[in-house]
Amino acid sequence: PWIMEQVYALGQALLSRMKVNFVEDADTLMHDFREIAPTFVLFAPRVWEAVAADVRARMMDASPFKRALYERGMKMGLAALDQGTHSAAAEALLFRALRDRLGFTRLTSAATGGAALGPDTFRFFRAMGVPLRQLYGQTETLGAYTLHRGKTVDFDTVGVPFDDSIEIRVLDPDRNGIGEVLARHANMFHGYYKAGPDTPSDVRDGWMHTGDAGYVDRKGELVVIDRIKDLxxxxxxxxxxxxxxxxxxxxxxxxxxxxxxxxxxxxxxxxxxxxxxxxxxxxxxxxxxxxxxxxxxxxxxxxxxxxxxxxxxxxxxxxxxxxxxxxxxxxxxxxxxxxxxxxxxxxxxxxxxxxxxxxxxxxxxxxxxxxxxxxxxxxxxxxxxxxxxxxxxxxxxxxxxxxxx
CATH class of the missing domain: 3.30.300.30 (ANL, C-terminal domain)
Structure with missing residues (x-):
């Protein structure tokens, strides 16, 4: 029930003729996912967290030997990730089989959006070899407009604008540069359905007031901290x-x-x-x-x-x-x-x-x-x-x- 459903399951499917798969039931999600082995997936953070938790839970039931292999593989994989590389030993020992078990064997692109994903969960999947990146946007702006670029992913940011036509600024930043994130581009919505002229709007002077608190770091990447009302x-x-x-x-x-x-x-x-x-x-x-x-x-x-x-x-x-x-x-x-x-x-x-x-x-x-x-x-x-x-x-x-x- 969010904009990305309309973008990928409807709009992108019609434009590119890609095949869209729907799970049979929420309880069969991961079983269906492995059967399909998709090339692209977009999960909300809660689903990524649930998958990671399920892996760790299954390891609790594994034999001492398998648990030792898992712990050793994860340790090597995370250490390699911190160095900006991928561990070949961890790949052979753990990750190739784990990706197959989860249905990630053909994955060439993976994304998360809709809320913040914890850095620990992000590192877990990146170390495994899942090309996970974070999207950021709103339904009012036709979905996402920032994304991590290239192979280097900063787990604390939501990346950079898709292109130069997208403008982002921070309103009334405090001494740490933190303020409300504003965005503007040509494909934003015109307004809320049946909203009268006196209805308050999140779009003012052409800028979408996201309601999110954030700042732009030294690399030019957007960091979203939380909803302003929730800080x-x-x-x-x-x-x-x-x-x-x-x-x-x-x-x-x-x-x-x-x-x-x-x-x-x-x-x-x-x-x-x-x-x-x-x-x-x-x-x-x-x-x-x-x-x-x-x-x-x-x-x-x-x-x-x-x-x-x-x-x-x-x-x-x-x-x-x-x-x-x-x-x-x-x-x-x-x-x-x-x-x-x-x-x-x-x-x-x-x-x-x-x-x-x-x-x-x-x-x-x-x-x-x-x-x-x-x-x-x-x-x-x-x-x-x-x-x-x-x-x-x-x-x-x-x-x-x-x-x-």
Whole structure:
């Protein structure tokens, strides 16, 4: 449900007569992908993250020998990537077979767009030999207008304009050069459907006001940080990007979604959703009995597992960006509940409103939060959930986990 569907599945298909394949079902995506082995693919960041998480999850079930080969191959591949090359040894040891398993054997071009993709996930696929590049644009501008050029990809940028006819500038930059990204070119839309003359427009004086915060780096590449409305400032006046930290957390195979809190607060906290399929497999392997998603997320061993993952991420962040507390949610965030967009971006306003009591509990210093709610599924059935969510304080984790047990 975004502009790239219209560009590739309709417009480009008619212009170039390329063959467009549609998966049979969302659950058969990767199986169909391997069967087709396409030459070009455009995935939203959440799909790339899910594929990477699935690979790492499968390795948990592999034999010790295969896990050792995987770890060795990835280590060599990432080291070669950092040197701007591709490891022939890693290719023979791991990547050729892995690409075949995923359906990437014939891939000559791959892209991501619609939201920011975490640098760790980007490096994972580039090291594997997937020619992944990032697009940036909006539906109002007929899709993308920037792209990484050549073989060198900067994981922190979205590349450069397609050609000289596309203009990009940063409005009202601060002392670090960060401001609102504006774009202009000949193929932009004329306006919103049925919008009257008095309706506010994102296009002013011919420039598309994207609503994204970013800057142009020294190489002339555009860096998009986050939505302007989502950039946050803590109580000390220090700015941070929730999306950047969330992407770091979601590189873990055990984390499906994360929402960073902390605007106007003393410290950062996170609402975390486990990746059910992966954590369930981990629990079965460790002989942990469970029944439902909410039951699994409440297990002390699972809480400890996620605590270790959050601490790994914290180790690579600055003091301002580190997560001090987190809670494992009793359900997955869902687009049907308005918590995510259809491209699976977090709707922060909805989250802040829907989970206001939980958020207040976290920042009040309480050790836990009592949940008594009813979930309605798409088929009309309902389920009542009664549980207690421990608030995990990373500065005093052992005591809190002991209380949870």
């Amino acid at each position: 946050a400032v803590n109580i000390h006046g220090e700015r941070f990007s929730p999306q950047y930290i969330e992407n770091k957390l979601k590189f873990s195979p055990y984390v499906a979604e994360a929402v960073i809190l902390g605007a106007g607060r003393e410290y950062l906290a996170a609402l975390v959703c486990i990746r059910y399929a992966v954590v369930a497999k981990w629990a079965e392997k460790n002989r942990i009995a469970f029944t439902t998603y909410s039951d699994l997320a409440s297990k002390p061993a699972v809480i400890e597992l996620i605590r270790r993952e959050v601490e790994k991420v914290n180790a690579g962040l600055t003091d301002v960006q580190r997560v001090a507390k987190f809670v494992l949610l009793y359900k997955e965030l869902d687009a049907d509940d308005g918590e995510l967009t259809r491209t699976r971006k977090v709707r922060r306003g909805v989250i802040n409103e829907k989970y206001a009591d939980l958020i207040d509990t976290i920042y009040a210093g309480a050790p836990s939060y009592r949940v008594d709610t009813v979930i309605r599924f798409q088929d009309g059935t309902t389920q009542r959930i009664r549980t207690t969510l421990p608030v995990i304080d990373l500065t005093a984790a052992p005591a809190i986990l002991a209380a949870a047990e």
